[in-house]
Amino acid sequence: MNNTLNLKWVFNMEKDKVSIKNLIIFLAILAGITGIVIFYQYYEKITLHHPLIGDQIDSIVFESYTSEGNIRKFLNEKEMEQFVKRYNSAKDIKNNKELVGIGTPKGYIKINLRNGEHISICDGSLNGLEVQTMRDGKSVCYWMKQPKIKKDLLEINDN
Secondary structure: OOOOOOHHHHOOHHHHHHHHHHHHHHHHHHHHHHHHHHHHHHHHHHHHOOOOOHHHEEEEEEEEEEOOEEEEEEOOHHHHHHHHHHHHOOEEEEEOOOOOOOOOOOEEEEEEEOOOOEEEEEEOHHHOEEEEEEEOOEEEEEEEEOHHHHHHHHHHHHO
């Protein structure tokens, strides 16, 4: 009995060239798909969530609906500055085309801009915060996560 291994069969050079070529094609396709997904997520974030600049803002109001009536808290200059930093640092931006929310919110944050437009933010429960605004005559709605803004919103809703 011959104990010798036939290495030509194990390392068939023609077969290895095809395998390497297929592997390279597969990795290139995988890298392309990954790149598209990452670009789409980045593109969606920059087209949905526009950073605020302090001099764009006329006022920021926290409003809550209670059985005794509406509670309104207008932020002062220092609070507005802190809010803008938090808003601009929001993460996990996702489109909400279907306007899927949790129903009528107990309260919301309204950012009044100097150009007459406004941005509304309400609790989106597990999705984070729901942001609604108008841009170029079109309704824009998306989810964002910013724990400190959510905590502040929930606190005013509980009062």
